[in-house]
Amino acid sequence: LPALLRWLLMVSVLAGPGYAYAADSDTMCTTTGGSGTVTLNVPPSVSFAPETAPGPGTVLYTSPPYTIDYQCQYGGFTRPGTALRVAFARLGDLKPLTDALDKAGLKLEIHLSDSSGGGEAVFDHFTGSPDYVGIGSDYISTGNGTQHTGNRTLTIRLKLTVNRKITSGFYVVPPLSSFRLYAHLNKVGSAIQINTTATRIQYVPNCFVQAGLSTNKVDFGSVLTSDIDSSFSLPRTFSIRASADSDPACGKNQLTGPYEGVGSYYLQLPLKVAFLINSGGTPSSDNKAIILKNENNENNGLQLKISDPAGNLVTFNNESASLPEASPANKLGEFHDGIFTVNKQYTATLLPTGKPVKTGKYRTQVTVKVSYY
CATH class of the missing domain: 2.60.40 (Immunoglobulin-like)
Incomplete structure (x- = not known):
């Protein structure tokens, strides 16, 4: 054709x-x-x-x-x-x-x-x-x-x-x-x-992150009941630090250097901090404060709140995976770009609850736990 x-x-x-x-x-x-x-x-x-x-x-x-x-x-x-x-x-x-x-x-x-x-x-x-x-x-x-x-x-x-x-x-x-x-x-x-x-x-081994406090005791000293009114506020500052453990058994050699491939990358490890009440008080209904007790285990009319530099209040008695997103104050910081130290300042503030203030000694013990997420 x-x-x-x-x-x-x-x-x-x-x-x-x-x-x-x-x-x-x-x-x-x-x-x-x-x-x-x-x-x-x-x-x-x-x-x-x-x-x-x-x-x-x-x-x-x-x-x-x-x-x-x-x-x-x-x-x-x-x-x-x-x-x-x-x-x-x-x-x-x-x-x-x-x-x-x-x-x-x-x-x-x-x-x-x-x-x-x-x-x-x-x-x-x-x-x-x-x-x-x-x-x-x-x-x-x-x-x-x-x-x-x-x-x-x-x-x-x-x-x-x-x-x-x-x-x-x-x-x-x-x-x-x-x-x-x-x-x-x-x-x-x-x-x-x-x-x-x-x-x-x-x-990352659990032992890789080492944590410490600037002080193991936040001392508010003596407080006169006559000084406590609705405007009463007594702040004290302290800081929490975290660093990479220097022990090779905790992964130092494998984790602190750069990863070379398509470009250089360093470990990026976000850290959170949990505040766990051991004694001397109970958490408030929203877990944003400790309702303090006196030596007779009675509510003494005072509460303790902890805030970060931005004014966000920490959440107590919470270690959940969602904690850093739900409570920004519980974000401690992160290891990144070859930097393996974090230091964050917090303010503990003594405040009235609005209930009658009772005299006597008061003391609360809180465990501070730093971990990665």
């Missing part, structure tokens, strides 16, 4: 009954807001005590959920009833990621669930093939024009599993720009670029 006739026959086949065609430029995924890029801000550090870390095969960490609102459209050839599936894919081999995970003794899985259904997909192919996984329910072609997913929400969770026994040290998963969301498993057209920030996986 002449060349022109062969070309016309090809067109009639491709555009015949039951088929539709649109240019690859019509194949794309975008966020609901129209952006082509999403950055997942993962925690800058995730810390564990090797003494209590679980054994191989156990899940060590599951991230909070990250969500992406998106929509895709496919403009390639489709037959009516063709099932199309959105693809979550990597770009190239992620050797920096696999190196960091191997050194840390961990395996990473990316768990993907979509609002359209289709069950949960797990991506763990960071090298080799395949380099993608299908997500969500299929969207079915009508065979006419461009096909659309409609608005969807992708939920991403990162899961770290222990591969081998954990020892002291910290490891860096570098920032990644290596995942994309495509309209179909053939990975054509424009896609949503999914980036992640750097994070540190830190195995």
Whole structure:
């Protein structure tokens, strides 16, 4: 057949009954807001005590959920009833990621669930093939024009599993720009670029953080009952310090130097302080004060509050993981950028409760406990 006739026959086949065609430029995924890029801000550090870390095969960490609102459209050839599936894919081999995970003794899985259904997909192919996984329910072609997913929400969770026994040290998963969301498993057209920030996986022995007080006794001296009215306030300052233990057995050699990889990173270890009442008083209803008792174990009409330089009150009798977020005054500071000392001043203030003041000695004992989170 002449060349022109062969070309016309090809067109009639491709555009015949039951088929539709649109240019690859019509194949794309975008966020609901129209952006082509999403950055997942993962925690800058995730810390564990090797003494209590679980054994191989156990899940060590599951991230909070990250969500992406998106929509895709496919403009390639489709037959009516063709099932199309959105693809979550990597770009190239992620050797920096696999190196960091191997050194840390961990395996990473990316768990993907979509609002359209289709069950949960797990991506763990960071090298080799395949380099993608299908997500969500299929969207079915009508065979006419461009096909659309409609608005969807992708939920991403990162899961770290222990591969081998954990020892002291910290490891860096570098920032990644290596995942994309495509309209179909053939990975054509424009896609949503999914980036992640750097994070540190830190195995820090409990003995690594050493803490101390500027004084073991906050002395208010004698207080005259005649001086105590609604405006009475008697402050005393003290400070809490924390530093890295110098004993190599506590991880000094593995934790205080830089991690060299894609750039230099140092341990980033946020610290919290708990104030635990041992004797001489009971916590107020909101745990923001100690209701003091006299030597006869009676409420003596006074209370003790502790505040940070910003005026935030500490919370007593709380060691929970959420404490630093719920109570900023219980944030002590952090080790970062090669700096392994923290010193924070607090003010203990004696105040009236509004109840009658009773004479006699008063004394309260509080344990100050510093730990990382």
